[in-house]
Amino acid sequence: MENLLGLLRIRVQRGINLAVRDSLSSSDPYVVVTFGEQKLKSRVVDNNLNPEWNDALTLSVKDLDVPITLRVYDKDILTSDDKMGDAEIDIKPYVECVRGGLENQPNGFEVKKIQPSETNCLAEESICVWEGGKIVQEMRLRLRNVECGEVVIQLEWIDLQGSEAMSTA
Structure with a gap:
């Protein structure tokens, strides 16, 4: 685990108005997250265009x-x-919010707001929030290369003892 900065937990929460791909006016959606050589998959939700995955x-x-x-x-x-x-x-x-070194803020404290732009897939404003002793970010992502659909995820950083410090990343 050389040069490991930490772990990123992506909570795949739900899909919104996903595209129909089955003949019964529905789909059986699942999500694949790819990061370099890593490839992780959510569970399949049968017959649902607004699935609730809640997979970490x-x-x-x-x-x-x-x-x-x-x-x-x-x-x-x-x-x-x-x-x-x-x-x-x-x-x-x-990651900039995590590196900020905030501690002991009240739950719900807004650390940073990120606006949708041409360089990200945000469907709406996203906020980094202090929650339960850590910073989390919920994102509503607009899907590309399809006629409709969004996916809601939440990011959470997990520091590892002995890993390269975030401040040097």
Whole structure:
């Protein structure tokens, strides 16, 4: 685990108005998060265009410049899974908040607001918040390469003892 900066927990919370990919006016969506060589998958939610996953996927972070990609698929049994869109997760604003070294703030304290732009996939303003002794960021991501759909995730940084300090990353 050389050069490990820490762990990033991505809580894949829910999908909103996902694209129809099955003939029954529905889909069986799941999410794949890719970060370098790491590839993690949520569970499949059957027949639902507004699925509630609430799955926690944890990535090992060595390089903050490697993009994190989220892809949504429709699970199929007899054919290959259908693509339902993708988004890139920009963790740099979140990491800046974590590096800020805030401690002992009241729950709900807003650390930083991030606005949607052409360089991120945010569907609405995202806020880094002090919650339960740590900084978390909820993001509503607009899916690209599809006619509709959004995915809500939450980021949480996990420091590791013996890992390279975040301040030197």
